[in-house]
Amino acid sequence: MKESTLLKLLDTAELLFADQGFHATTLRQITREAEVNLAAVNYHLGSKDALIVAVFQRRMDDLNKQRLSLLGEALKASQPPSLERILEAFVHPALQMSARSSGDGGRFMRLMMRAWAENNTRLHRVISRQYSHVMRSFANAVKQALPVVPADLRQQLDFLIGALTYSMAETEDSDVEQTARSLVRFACAGLRQSAQQTVKNSTTDPSESEHQDQSLTPSLLQENPA
Amino acid sequence: MKESTLLKLLDTAELLFADQGFHATTLRQITREAEVNLAAVNYHLGSKDALIVAVFQRRMDDLNKQRLSLLGEALKASQPPSLERILEAFVHPALQMSARSSGDGGRFMRLMMRAWAENNTRLHRVISRQYSHVMRSFANAVKQALPVVPADLRQQLDFLIGALTYSMAETEDSDVEQTARSLVRFACAGLRQSAQQTVKNSTTDPSESEHQDQSLTPSLLQENPA
DNA sequence: ACAAGTTTCAAACACATGTTTTAATTCTAT
DNA sequence: ATAGAATTAAAACATGTGTTTGAAACTTGT
Structure with a gap:
């Protein structure tokens, strides 16, 4: 065959x-x-450009499907959902996908880093269009999981993405489960701390407490209107 | 002129x-x-390759100097040092450098991402040789700042680097101070949580409690013996 | 078995790349 | 001011690039 x-x-x-x-x-x-x-x-x-896009499309589709599926389970499991499970739904598929590709561990994620650094408009549009959809779902889920929505949720999620991408590109064939657990714990603590900070700020300065959700527009979370 | x-x-x-x-x-x-x-x-x-290396060398030298200087201040200020100040010493110079270059904000950091994703052996060696020195200093500082050394300190610092790099490449001309504060808070919470977890594990399973420092060798923290 | 549609192949095309060369120019120290 | 060194300039070189072409080989439905 x-x-x-x-x-x-x-x-x-x-x-x-x-x-x-x-x-x-x-x-x-x-x-x-x-x-x-x-x-x-x-x-x-x-063309070669089309090849690049195709290579990406394939993995992104896969990754998104797995992430959203796990996110769905997390949301069904409890109300409000567990922050840990939400983040795990985001982190785990990426790590697994990266480890599954035999041989070199961080291959797929290094590809992601490249694509991200790339200024290729066409590629960027493909990626962010697919990404934004998923990121929105996760942002909403996190909002439900936390008692208070952090003032800079978008930024926090960028931190998570960055940590995930980088540590994957770094990690050789390391234990996926351990890395996932570590990262989820790391990010949960960060998010909770940030939420706490938001509460503290909003009580000392109440004028800031209302526009928490406006901070969700830029970067990955925005949709391409065209 | x-x-x-x-x-x-x-x-x-x-x-x-x-x-x-x-x-x-x-x-x-x-x-x-x-x-x-x-x-x-x-x-x-x-040659062109030499150009690439030169472009990097210049910025790395600068960045390292600033980071180590701030780290020195943090260590002198109090004993044990403040974890917040240590992380800020790591984060702030990078963000500032990225913002200072007029026009496009995340320029330098996008360059970093590229270099990292790149498989160029020569470039990699230049970077990691310079990087490892600094990372070792910061890892040691963090060890002093935390009551318990997290079992996977190296990984945690990789998370920080990733979050920093990525969010910088993402951020346009955003408020450097705000981003720095956010990220430091985020990472501090993560590190503290991880340390706490290490304590919990080592008390339930005492056999694990001794080799905390061995986890510092791989990746960025290792020196090139040659 | 045969014709029509797919897919593979080798060769060629037009062009862009990093580097080298050789001559002109500018700088610098006496 | 002038010889000698350092720098800039323009052109050419060898090679590698993505893409196109047209014929051969293969597959498929009848």
Whole structure:
């Protein structure tokens, strides 16, 4: 049973992109390693850019599905939901996906870091469109889990994403479960502390206490209106 | 007064590298934008790779100096030192440096993310050699600040670095002070919570209580023996 | 078995890249 | 002012890039 050239392309490209970056990886290298013809990329995908997007789309779809599924379970399990479970629903699929890809551990996440650093408009739009949907769900869930909504919830979640992405890219083949537990604990403490701080501020200065939810618009959480 | 071509090169290259990546940025683009001759890069630096390293070296030196200076102050101020001040010494210079570069805010940090994602051995060695030295100092400081050393201190610091890097790359021209305060609070809570957890584990299972410091070797904290 | 549609292949194309070379220019110290 | 060094300039070089092309090989439905 031979796997289709398209799959071979996606797999090989993902691996090479993660290791060397998008621009540094050539189509000749990809096709040679995948043992397909050079023209295969342009035939099946149309262009190298389209390849990049396709490589991403595949993993993002997967990741989002798993995250939202776990989030759903967390929300069904108790009301208000457990903050720990919410964050775990966010963290665990990413770590697992990263570890599952055999060989190099942080491959997928290094790919994520690259994509994020990249200024490629097309790629960015694909990612953030998919990401924003999920992030909104998680932000709402966190709001339910905490007695007080932190003033800068968006920023806090960015912290979590950053910690997750970076530590994954760093971690070799380390224990996924342990890392997940560690990170969830770390972030829960941070979020709770921040919520506490918000309460303290709002009681000493009541004028600040109302616009807590306006801080959710920028960055990842915003939708592309077009 | 005209600034030297070398400086013009470093400045322009830094800007373009951050926006487009190392490979995507061409020497022709850099030299055109810097208004110097194409051959200037090879004359002054020797090669494009050397340019990349040079761009980095300059900022890293600066960043390390500021961080260690603030850390020194924090250690002198009180004994045991304040965890908040230690983390602030780590976070603040980076945020400030990122904001100071006029125009685009997260430029330098996006550069960092790229460099980190990059698999360039030469660049990696330069960075981690410089980084490891500083990280060791901070890890030791944190050990003094906490009543109990968390079992996975290295990982915790990676979380901090990740949160810092990512949120910086994300943040436009936002309020540096506010972000710094937020992040420090976030990470302090995480670290304290983790320390608490370590205590709990070590009392229920005393066999684990001794090798707390062995977890400091891998990743950023390790030195290159060569 | 055969024709029509897919997919693979090797070669070529047009162009952009980092680097080198050689000459002109500017700087610097005597 | 002038010789010698350092820097800038313009052009060319060799190589590698993504993409296109047109024919061959394969697959599929009848």
